[in-house]
Amino acid sequence: MKKSFLSLLFLLTIVFAHAQSQVLFNTSLETVTVYRSGAELNHTVRVNLPAGSSEIILGNIANTIDQNSIQLSAPVNVTILSTTFVRDYLKTENKSAAYVKVEDSLTIAKKDLNAIQNKKAVDENLLVLLDKNQTVGGVSSGLSVAELIKMADYYKTKQLDLKNSIYGYQVLETKQQAKISKLQQQLNELSTDKSGTKGQLLLQVVTKEATTAVFNLSYLSPSASWVPFYDLRAENTATPLKIVYKANVVQYTGVDWKKVKLSLSTATPSQNGTAPLLSAWFLRFGSPNTYRNQSMQNTVQTMESRAPMKTASNRQTADDVDRNLATANNNILNTSFDLDIPYDILSNSKAHSVTLNTYNQPVNYKYYSVPKLESDAFLLAEIANYEKLNLLPGDANIIFENTYVGKSFINPNATTDTLNLSMGRDKKIVVKREKVAEQSGTKLLGSSKKQTFTYEIRLRNGKSEAVNLLLKDQYPVSTDKSIEIELISADGASINTETGVLTWKLTLKPGVTEKVRISYSVKYPKDQTIENL
Template sequence: MKRILLLFFTSLSAYYSSAQSPRIFNSQLESVTVYSLGAELNHKAKVSLPAGTSEIILGNMANLIDENSIQISVPSNVTILSTSFSKDFLRNENKSPAYIKVEDSLQFVKKELNKLENKRIVEENLLVLLDKNQAIGGSNTGVNVAELIKVADYYKNKQLELRNNIFSLKEDEALQQNKIGRMQRQLQELSLDKSGTTGQIILQLMATTATNADLNISYLSPSAAWIAFYDLRAENTTFPLKIVYKANVTQSTGLDWKKVKLSLSTGNPSQNGTAPLLSAWFLQFGEPESAYRNQKLLYQNRIQSMAFAAPELKEEVADAVKKKMSGPSVQQNENMLNATFDIEIPYDIASNSKPHSVILKEFSQQANFKYYSVPKIDGDAFLMAEITNYDKLNLLPGEANIIFENSYVGKSFINPNATTDTLNLSMGRDKKITIKREKIAEQTGIKFIGNSKKQIFTYEIRVRNGKKEAIDLLLKDQYPVSTDKDMEVELINSGGATVNKETGVLSWKLNLKPAATETIRISYSVKYPKDKNILNLQ
């Protein structure tokens, strides 16, 4: 009787335990919208629900989720009572594909090592057996010379063969052991990477009747991003400029995106959407900030803005250029706040934080090509392309590869956030245009006039067009600008330049025919007290 009661209560306990354990359903990732920082993931799941209240777990979710963004659609006869999110560290399928690949390779190499060890042991046993059986003939039987030579040759050859085999097998074993060591270290590194860990959403539901339901789940995850980059192609200055608009997509959601419908948005879901409010502006006395510091920050910002551009004189900022639209299977949708690129081809993107290139669009537009040079800073000529109405292209700041005349010439940077109506794109250096700027020694010197000294500087700039077609070149130089009443600056010879007296910039718009050379000479003087020095005068 006691045994029957024990079995009954054991069965009853198991029944209630299984009834109270939440059922696990895997979800299928259908589509992803990637933002500049973050992504919206959309899943589908088929679940079976009993009548009444139940708890289920939806697996195969991203490893990081903004819980406030979780949205789940259910049939009308089902009510969601609560939702929560947790990471799933226990399930074996959470091993990343990279981890599984290395783990499988490690098992294979270990098997190969075992085979080598078995072969070596057999060879070593044969060698021991051979060494123990070296007696020739009986105690009462002599051995003739021919038989002795024959046996000796056999032992010699066999021992040599066995020892060589053992040596080779030990070498192969060492190689396999090195492979095993490398793979084990790689597995250790991969085990520290939790990008392979997935998440799960726990739901408490109430169904009026038992039902099979299709759930649509969406949420935001911070574990993905994309940045723009470009290819700029120009056959020459008479052909339209081609722009290939691309995206580098990275993700570490723990889910490998396989055959998903991918969209890229220029929006930022994490950005605060609340409109700003003005409050009272109260003035108060205080020490002014150092003018030197302000100038230093301004200079640093200007240097940063010039990092990817052609050289500029101090008062100006370099830009870049282009335009028009065609392109692969991408649909662009616009609203008042952002633009979205819908990629029609399903994409596979692994959860490994590595960039995956996606082509968004191709543009083709007649651009105004011209060359630009500041020989005082850099002796090369830079090809610039100009386009207008670029705000309609929804370009984002990004690095650009430059291909000119079918050759890769370097990198540039597209900055569509400029306030001008023309976008200037630096297309790289053109070595076929030679520019030399030299000081004319015989027209450069110092004169002393009373208590003052006057320094005169003369420079000659020679420009040669080595190309087969005519070019337009914007050439710039400068003369110094006085910041002190004791300094007198005079532009003696502008060389026919357009002069900006406030900044001291000299500009020439040159049109050079093939093989043509243009020579320009400028001269200026600076007069100041002879007991003083100007450090940056040249």
Template structure:
């Protein structure tokens, strides 16, 4: 089958006088991108030899004409193509539609029956006129005796009554048939409206065919109105059991045509983005008279989070479980530009703008679990799962539902755009680890020293493990820093913390046994001129 790429032929140069040939395209496959979709369709049409006009229905209403490709056999030449959502002609209705054909046949039959009734009514009316005329003639020049005349009168009365009753019955039958005809015409209008609604988009093709016969056409084009987003389901029964990740997708389409039993492919690429490589031009410095503001001091990088962790590797699944996994029906292909998910299971996705959940892959990923807490900000412990070399799992940035110990605990965000080789996933808050941070009043206070002011801050951090198993917790706090030489800051007590003097961050790696409580104290002192006021102390 040869393929013709058509770049927006809007007007045909050849006129076709014959009635167009209608066909309804069937969608076979759809490749969904982040903001569009590539649709593949086919349609079989019986073509005569010579030139023909073809109207292909059930095409997306939001077709990108510049992306249109049409495949046809070698004996068929596609002369031009036009896309429209408002095709109007006297033969716009597809008479091959079974519902429309049935109504049309009924209308023709009733119209013939009404014609027959009309003929019968005229015949009976003429008969009455003839009887009336003969009765008048017989009464004037009959020369009949009384007995014969009475017989004739009786015959006339009976016959005229019979014919009149027949006319009345025909009138009633005609009324009923006329009522049925009106109903059928109304039904035909409804059917034609529904027929028109099934396909907002149409392709009008002018073709030249060398051999008459059934012809297969293949259509491929980009359409707007479809999108997909990755999302995940993270499951962990405990910090010692394997973590399971279900890779899913939310697919939404509003292309104007319903997708029935369609093979789906999801791609991370974007066919609509600008693919022109940037150029580099000379960079000429310019000056201005206004004073430059000093550049902001860059934030110091926080220490890499380190903790005593429990390694958790998943056991192999049973053959029975693997056989029923959705992973067996999805293949992942990665190239230099994007990642694609080919799904073997056909899907029905209606053009209604509603999200459809599509299962892609079920992964069992080796992870290291650790607890993390910053009580200065949040007085709760967070369970983190670290995934090393996460790029090999083809993860994309998206939202994830967290299910820990059989309970839904909330949502987290998987961010794959980071530059580190370890992906840290927040698995939610663990309320079985109690944390409290409070100011020690008798160890805190303010002193005035001539022109300076001295403030001391002391805090106690209490951590308790209410779980039945031991946990490793990375605890962090901080003390303030200053870039002003007049402001002196001294860390008085850190309780054996790992201190980063560049960032002011204090770190403790705690190992808590079941029901064990630990207390940590930090204290720092500030000395500064009395006239200075802090807004974030």
């Protein structure tokens, strides 16, 4: 009995001894899935564990994480007793390399400034001392004229040297202060990216025998995001539209992502995945606020319907895709892009451009103009079956005929069968809308006033090929019986009587000017005023 007790005491002593020492193991970041807001980071680490209980620290993880999302797997012979997330603010090696470099340069610059200021101060003091001793000898000293001239030349030369030297130090001091100011600004910018602070995971584990174990760690961090953007390139209206699908990835997790397998997902992992249910809505008499809380509690119930974190492997790609870097995976709820090559994304809060796909898309080009609002013609690229491109709302750079023409916005959340992408203004299509004075005017008819408006729209195609143009204008629509509107002439336009929108589908030949006219009248009581006519 005594022997068993001593053996147990010995084992407990070993366990407690191991538990007192904490060993740091830095993890290796293997893969990252970046969501529109947040990211899932996956690490691996190999640790050497003694028999019994141990406390180990897993380092090199994000500085901010959702602790409820931590998933840690270990071999079957290792039992994880507890996990605790902490930040490591104390260690100087947590400063980024860029921060340390600028910090060192700032220290040297301040030291150089101090040396300049010291030298300037010495010369200034010497000049003061020289000025105070100019009267040495005086009139009664018995100095000869030659000796006085020699002394005057010495003072003149010495004062000139000192003043020139002081001025030179002042110039150096100003330049050095400007250098220090720039370094300080750069240091302040680097200090805001949080790359100097990393996280740690404290683990308490137990194993029956000494072993080498591989841990797999994953968690969600809010300190990353991505937004889509595009390059729209077209050589001319006879060639397909090249859509370069890109993403700007930003991360400030404190961990530089070096050569990691990267995926971009449209999912929202932090969003509540439980779907609401409606219960009966009972009405009863009472004050407005009497049953508000009760009805709110009774109206919505929930059922478990957690959306999966990972996308399925059901793959859809465009028929005419130039594959560049990424593979699109779709399921019912979201889309993910798996990048085919490893990426480096530094933790500096700056956007890193990533190319997802390049599509050579057949499109139908047409021009569009609303001269009442804009005097220019806009080139539109009409895309059918655009769902397979997995586009997201985002800004787009437009390059047409090898020239950057501006920015546009892609909104794929349309309810139409085709998607119209604005390719910018084309100054070679000239559109002018002018009022025809001789066919416009005002007449008094008894108690009524009748105003007539006539506009002429001139269009000229300055391009070398014919173009199709969709032209739109409008006439007013009455909402009052006392206001009578008559469309006198629409010059062959398609008319929407509910909205007053007029549409012309025109084919403009090269170098030819086309004209269309619109004329309408508005009759209303002469003692009334229509402000927006």
